[in-house]
Each structure stands twice: as C-alpha cells, then as structure tokens.
Amino acid sequence: MSTSIYVGNLPFSVSEEDVRNHFASYGEVFNVKFIMDRETGRFRGFGFVEMDEAAAKAAIEALDGKDFNGRTLRVNEANQKKPARPRRDY
C-alpha cells in the first residue's frame, strides 16, 4: 500500500501534475488526487498524495510549511477519513 498525504492550502493555479511533479522529487509518487467540489466541480484547494512511507515522510518534511506557487503549502499525513465521506441523507 501507500501512505496518504494531505496537501492543503494549494493555489487554484496548480494541478495534480504540478503537485505530483513537486513531490516526485522526494520519492516515487503512486498517485495524486485533488479534491473537487462535488457541487460545483471546482478545485477545493486541497488534495491527497500517495507515496511510499519513507518518501511521504521526506516529502512532508521537505514541503510542509514551504511555499508553493505563492501559497504556503500544508503537507501532513492523511488520517481522518478513510471510508466514504459521512453525509446526512435528507
């Protein structure tokens, strides 16, 4: 498996490719997923990156709190949500 990394505070200018490129410098990136607003379909400003555990830690140490395209990047291990998003059924 891979380690899920939470990447937040992303500028609306970047794409998965940019992030993947950035993270790829610290290890093999298995996958990059940007969270799009399910209502509008627009970029919500954060995403998740899957990397090897060692690579993930390296990337977090290297990129967390750093600047990315003009915004302070937030990088941490994702943990809070594993299954489908909790949502009330009205």
Add this chain to the structure above:
DNA sequence: AATGAGCGA
C-alpha cells in the same frame, strides 16, 4: 455556481 480553512470522490 462560487473561493481560501479545511482531511476526500
């Protein structure tokens, strides 16, 4: 459809 703290489709 829209924008700025956030942990997801």
